[in-house]
Amino acid sequence: GAIWQVLRRSSRGRLDALAQRIESDARWDDLVVPPATLELLHALTRQARHRATVYERWGFAGRTRRGLGLSALFSGPSGVGKTLAAEVIANELELDLYKIDLSQMVSKYIGETEKNLARVFDVAEAGGVVLLFDEADALFGQRSEVKDSHDRYANIEVSYLLQRMEAFSGLAILATNLKSALDVAFMRRLRFVLNFPYPGPAERQRLWQQALPPGVPRDEAIDYARLARFNLSGGNIHSVVLNAAFEAAAQGRPVSQAHLLAATRRELRKLDKPVHEGEFR
Secondary structure, eight states: OHHHHHHHHHHHHHHTTTSEEEOOOOOGGGOOOOHHHHHHHHHHHHHHHTHIIIIIISOGGGGOSSOSOEEEEEEOOTTSSHHHHHHHHHHHHTOEEEEEEHHHHOOSSTTHHHHHHHHHHHHHTTSOEEEEEEOGGGTOOOGGGOOSHHHHHHHHHHHHHHHHHHHOSSEEEEEESOGGGSOHHHHHTSSEEEEOOOOOHHHHHHHHHHHSOTTOOBOTTOOHHHHTTSOOOHHHHHHHHHHHHHHHHHHTSOBOHHHHHHHHHHHHHHTTOOOOGGGGO
16 A cells, blocks of 8 residues: 555656546545446456456466457547546546647657657556546548548557557556547557447436536526426536536525526537527517
8 A cells, every 4th residue: 555655646746747637536426437347447447446356367368369458449529528538537547637639749840749649658557557548539530531641650659659558557448539539450450449438318307417516506497397498518518507607606595497597598609509598588
């Protein structure tokens, strides 16, 4: 325990310069995802927890030609819970979660991207962490559609990233909005592929109900089913609820349906989504 904490603190200091550490107390109950996705998230967590038993004690390490890394792809639109799911897993495993924005890391200088990635993996290898590579679309181009030398290098960079993920002793997750950009050969190299779809009305109702923390004074007349009719992701719903809470606090009143509707209208406008005034009366 004590040695582990020292290692964790030492790699934390060096990783903080390369990636964003995400501190969160997210738990399984905070996730609103389809049952199939939830089951895969639990399976991923179990594999991370029992790797030493299966690979070392049971001898599977000598039987696999692939690396022993645990890698996953989380695909789905923005705001549907990909980062939140990574937070839940890291908390469950009592590991630090580091988020690397691949669009920031992809360098216009050939070979620099691999150097940047190497730095992250080399430091992460020293202390157990979960790595979340976000904005992975920045690296993906269909291999069949190599139009110029840059496309070809993008594929070399993806290959390098997957190779490091396969050899990494921790858990590495790729998050992408565009699963279609990944070709099948790449998909086969990832242990888990999880889909995070846009939430339907039933999921949105749960998201609205969970978005208000227990300590928030609220009006009894909040109509969650009505709010769930608005086409918003979990991330948008959290924004709406936070903005509504500030309005209510400024007025010294509990959060009401009116506060939530006004904040929803603002969020829809911000997202350039249609606003039908009849829905707000």
